[in-house]
Amino acid sequence: MRFHVVADDTDRDGGYVVARLTQLGYRPEWLDRDELPVFTDLGESALVLLLGSERGAHEPRWQASVEAEEALVRAALRAGTPVMGICFGAQVLARALGGTSYRGDDPEVGFKRVDTVDPVLCPEGPWAQFHRDVMVPPQQARVLGSSWFGPQCFTDESLGTPAIAWQFHPEVTPQTYARWVDEDADTVRLSGADPSLLRRHALLSAGRAEASAHQLVDAALAYLRVRRPSPQT
Template sequence: MRALALMHDHATEPGLIGERLQERGYDLTSVTVVPAERHHSPDVSFTFPAPDDWDLIVSLGAPWSVYDETAVGSWIGGELALLRKAHHLGVPVLGICFGAQALATALGGSVGPAPHPEIGWTRVDSDDPSLIPDGPWFQWHYDRCVPPPGAVEVARNEVCAQAFLAGRSLGVQFHPEITTTVVHRYLDLGGREQCVRHGLDPEDLLARSRAMETPARDNATQLTDAFLDRVANTSV
């Protein structure tokens, strides 16, 4: 079984989700849309792989907005087409943060600014804790999505929908894949300034992330297994 991970920037990686997919027997291939040298000018050209070459697609987070054409205008259309075709072919998609927003947009939902950003570890209200544990989950986003027509919202908080099901696909607003290494990268790429601007201590966030490593792995494992077994309905 072959899984494709869409890394939109060099700082993000499949992390805990990727590790669990490999433990479940998946051959995981990652592609990077925006290379490191274009991080601050992400309007690049990129040719996405065909969805029918894969048994599973993971669309990861990004520091940009799906609707920001100055940042993603040249490649977001290709990703939306990929996710839309995957859905129609029955290829399961796990969309994470930006990836969930792209999935929602591709299937007829929408994305817009959240009432306020979410940065750090938060709990969510889940209708199905065996699929989406209550957390805490790591979050770093400024936007929120309206799930597409026919989707089922399965988790939320006061800011936005936190998880939705659409056929064999799952979108989550939080970051189940997160590792302390990636949190450190976010902070180094302007995240420290963002934290301070919103009244957060970046060193506290990093320390909290270290303290959460074991429960974060447990939650990521549970979510990945439930996604594979109950939503994607595929196993190796």
């Protein structure tokens, strides 16, 4: 049973989340967010997963690709295919359903706990954070978690099919987080964090982070009512 993963063509790293979905028997089908087809029917796709990006969903230069991704989200939900969004993907999901996103005053970087009203779909963490943009869930959404920076998780069923979004990064591995720290030194500097400590924390947290991500994926699949693959799939 396949699922669609929307990502930047240069960064197809679904980390612990894609690994868990694959472990459960789902097969990823990757989509470049700059070349999204127009979907009217996702067929047997079990799920659409929107990964993060170094882009900002609010930035005018990405307007065309963001609008195409928003259209994909709405088409999927109307066709009965649930959607899961992470970081940039969460911002796109929010915008597709009537919310928005914007550039925050300061970055949110490091491994942070979140305030939660649903410890199953939004455990308090700590979770990896690495972003400068704030998602604003649509008015009808249920916000499940937040931090000093802004909303961290929401669910929405306004189009008849459930969707879930996390601003934090349950998927990120130590290797990927270290790469982000190295490649985006400006964001790290603005956050006031120590790059070496960020890399070390990511490495030391790997076992807990992987287990937490797997538990979160399982909980999200149950909430989204995603059909599990049969042993023959």
